[in-house]
Amino acid sequence: MSGDYSLTDEQKMVRDTVRRMAQEKIAPLAAEIDDTGVFPSVIREQFKELGLFGLAFPEAYGGSEMGILSSALVLEEIGRICSSSAIICAAPITTGLLILEYGSDQQKKSFIPGIVSGNTTTAVALFETDAGSDPERIATYAEKAGDRYVINGKKGLVDLADEAGLIIVFARTKNSGKPQDISAFIIEKDLTPWSIERTVEKMGTTAIHACELVFEGCAIPQKNRMGEEGGGQIIAARARGLNCILAAARGLGIAQGALDYALNYTKERVQFGRPISSFQGIQFMLADMAALVETGRYLLYKACAEVDRGQAEGYYFGAMAKCFISDAAMKVATDAIQLLGGYGYMKDHPVERMMRDAKLIQLVEGTNYTQHIFLAEGLLGL
Amino acid sequence: MSQFSLTDEQKEFAGKVLDLARRELLPMSYDIDKKGLYPWDIVKKFSEFGLMGLAVPKEYGGMGCALFDVCLAVEQVASVDVSAAMWVGVNIGGLLPLLNGGNEEQKRQYLPKIATGEYITGVAFTEPEAGSDLHSLRTSAARRSDHYVINGRKCFISNAGIAKVYSLLARTGKGKGGITGFILDADAPGLSVGKMERKMGVRGSHTGDLIFEDCKIPFEKRLGDEGEGTGLAMGMLNFTRPLIGAQAVGLAAGVFEYTLEYARENKTRLAPCFEIIKYKLADMAIRIEGARQLVYQTAFLADSGHSDTGKFSSMAKCFATDTAMDVCIEAVSVFGPRGYTSDYSVERFMRDAKILQIYEGTNQIQRVTIAKALLGR
Known part of the structure; x- marks a missing residue:
């Protein structure tokens, strides 16, 4: 994005390409993906083909060096059609960018090309049932033993852990009660398989399975520690920062998709002898929805542009965007159902799915409550 | 109610309903939602308690509750399971046109069976083009010698396929005064249940289309006069x-x-x-x-x-x-x-x-x- 808040031609091209692909390839499958809750490998293949995983990565690793804004545009377009698919695209981006920023040269060389090409599927395991997403309260322990770490513990609600070939796991390497107790590790499934205790049923984004992971004496080589021992807290914060931006992009897509659908419907639906879009009560709802979508969009683009310029405050805007957009998406999707009346409540139309999918975004990467506290700390300099 | 508080009797009544709802529904609500169950055994227990006949006057075998007590009961059930609150609520909707517009014979024929839960009811008003705008309903009721012939389609009908009797609105003439109410037996010739909906929630309450193809309804099933719908x-x-x-x-x-x-x-x-x-x-x-x-x-x-x-x-x-x-x-x-x-x-x-x-x-x-x-x- 340039200073005048417009997208570059290249970014527009990416957006339009993905918009077309999503319309043609994902839209016909979206309802079925939600219904069956089966992971849609065919859509992953589409993303691979278009090189969508590598947009934000340097050319040296096979990426196209277009910044996180391009990835956000892509997720927005996919999110308009199918939120589950957007998560499939987003997960490796976070993992890859973390490795790019905090990984050793060897880790970058070994892992990033696979992520960029789409050959490596990934997940991030931070959440624990008793700790939430708060790294300080992580209980999973990584015991150093010679040139290895032995990990024991449980992680809850890890998206895509059943599909992933690589997981970034946050675990405690000390018990001193300081932030430096936490370290990050890259676990490769081929070397040290993890076991999935249970996949948890959930209300929406059903094709992305939330897994409960168990690590029992899971031994990983020391070279798979990412960053310094005790550097995990910072990496976790960055993971959350990146995920906020990517989740916001997905949420923006949901909001836009729900608005578009409701707009079309209200123009066509005739009651009392006129299209319901001609009633002011309906027009006000539509206008409010559109205002939320547009405001959210520019807040998110601003966040992305700052991150791409290397400004740390980009992540602060990203957290704001995640809060604002997830609340907006929830409201817009809920209202979209309302505008469709009884039809909106039925699975024949996508807006009920959008509402279920939107709710998740208010809850991830720390609920919006947690995010608000983070934002306030920033404002108050705490 | 006086002084904006419930009477002891109302409190006791609400407590009993809540107990019943919790006992029957808590172990079942997950399955009711996931599998879209309409569990007849629970509905039977509701009936035995009187919940399916809350609004039926005592003279017809019901509990004869005023709206206030009906609300109180429905509130308790909904606090445990909303699908179940719809089993009770829709049933009341379905019997109200009969209660308000039916003649003595009609009431004697149906209300006692509704009160005991033998007949579940439904409301057949909504149509694809007539949701909020009831007056644009199109289902037609053509008058013949001793019956009406109904043609059309109703949609989003709660209890479709479950109800034994529906309150139906159909058009006997043009304009606002052309809508007439009928008692519709589920086994009326020419009536069939069409597409069943898949919904985001209240999945224990079944919703579907009713299709009318030259469906015959005898005169004596009309509610009140033509145009009173x-x-x-x-x-x-x-x-x-x-x-x-x-x-x-x-x-x-x-x-x-x-x-x-x-x-x-x-x-x-x-x-x-x-x-x-x-x-x-x-x-x-x-x-x-x-x-x-x-x-x-x-x-x-x-x-x-x-x-x-x-x-x-x-x-x-x-x-x-x-x-x-x-x-x-x-x-x-x-x-x-x-x-x-x-x-x-x-x-x-x-x-x-x-x-x-x-x-x-x-x-x-x-x-x-x-x-x-x-x-x-």
């Missing part, structure tokens, strides 16, 4: 809108109980956000209590035949259902990512809540009705 619909809505309000209050109160309990038990886990969660809990409590009092006041007005009943019915329905939706959305947030999973029931309540803002007149239509009453036509 609109009045029957309005009479029903004045009763059922507060009832939906009561469903919403029950739903919100049920979710709130779970949320409060979760917050209490997980103080440590929620510690970083607990201050703000306390605010949210307070907000929920304020709105639920406000909604409850508005619903009770409305039911009280309706029972005393007050002329403002229509306006209050719409206000109660609108406020209570918007409250229920907002409370649920917030409740899931308090639970965090775990609230999004089926390990807890808050996500089900949230999906269920949405329909309340839509059926029995969308909340947009309620506002139109309220404004009309405020401004005069």
Whole structure:
């Protein structure tokens, strides 16, 4: 994005390409993906083909060096059609960018090309049932033993852990009660398989399975520690920062998709002898929805542009965007159902799915409550 | 009700309904939602208690409850399971046109069976092109020698395929005065159940199309005179809108109980956000209590035949259902990512809540009705 808040031609091209692909390839499958809750490998293949995983990565690793804004545009377009698919695209981006920023040269060389090409599927395991997403309260322990770490513990609600070939796991390497107790590790499934205790049923984004992971004496080589021992807290914060931006992009897509659908419907639906879009009560709802979508969009683009310029405050805007957009998406999707009346409540139309999918975004990467506290700390300099 | 409090008798009644609902539904609600069950054995227990005949006058074997007590009962059931509150609520909707517009013979024939739960009822008003705008309904009732011939399609009919008898509106003439009410037996020749809907929530309440292909209804099944259908619909809505309000209050109160309990038990886990969660809990409590009092006041007005009943019915329905939706959305947030999973029931309540803002007149239509009453036509 340039200073005048417009997208570059290249970014527009990416957006339009993905918009077309999503319309043609994902839209016909979206309802079925939600219904069956089966992971849609065919859509992953589409993303691979278009090189969508590598947009934000340097050319040296096979990426196209277009910044996180391009990835956000892509997720927005996919999110308009199918939120589950957007998560499939987003997960490796976070993992890859973390490795790019905090990984050793060897880790970058070994892992990033696979992520960029789409050959490596990934997940991030931070959440624990008793700790939430708060790294300080992580209980999973990584015991150093010679040139290895032995990990024991449980992680809850890890998206895509059943599909992933690589997981970034946050675990405690000390018990001193300081932030430096936490370290990050890259676990490769081929070397040290993890076991999935249970996949948890959930209300929406059903094709992305939330897994409960168990690590029992899971031994990983020391070279798979990412960053310094005790550097995990910072990496976790960055993971959350990146995920906020990517989740916001997905949420923006949901909001836009729900608005578009409701707009079309209200123009066509005739009651009392006129299209319901001609009633002011309906027009006000539509206008409010559109205002939320547009405001959210520019807040998110601003966040992305700052991150791409290397400004740390980009992540602060990203957290704001995640809060604002997830609340907006929830409201817009809920209202979209309302505008469709009884039809909106039925699975024949996508807006009920959008509402279920939107709710998740208010809850991830720390609920919006947690995010608000983070934002306030920033404002108050705490 | 006097002095804005329940009588001891009402409290005891509500307590019994709540006990019954908890005992029967708590072990089943997950399956009812996941599998879309209409569990006849539970409905039978509801019937034995009298819940399916709450609004049926005592002389016909029912409990003869006023709207206030009906609301009280429905609120208790909804606090446990909203699908189950619909089994009770839809049944009342279906019998009201018969109760209000039927002749003695019709009432004698149907009401006792409805009261015992032998006959489940449904309301066959809505059509694809006639939702909020009832007057654009097209299903036709053509008069023959001793019967009417019905042709058309009704959609979103609750209890489709389950009901033994429906209250039907069809067109016997043009314009607003051309709508007539009928008692429709489920086994009437030419009537079939069409597509069944797949819904986001209240999946234990079955919803589907009714198809009429030269469906024959004898004269004696007509409710009142030709052209009286609109009045029957309005009479029903004045009763059922507060009832939906009561469903919403029950739903919100049920979710709130779970949320409060979760917050209490997980103080440590929620510690970083607990201050703000306390605010949210307070907000929920304020709105639920406000909604409850508005619903009770409305039911009280309706029972005393007050002329403002229509306006209050719409206000109660609108406020209570918007409250229920907002409370649920917030409740899931308090639970965090775990609230999004089926390990807890808050996500089900949230999906269920949405329909309340839509059926029995969308909340947009309620506002139109309220404004009309405020401004005069």
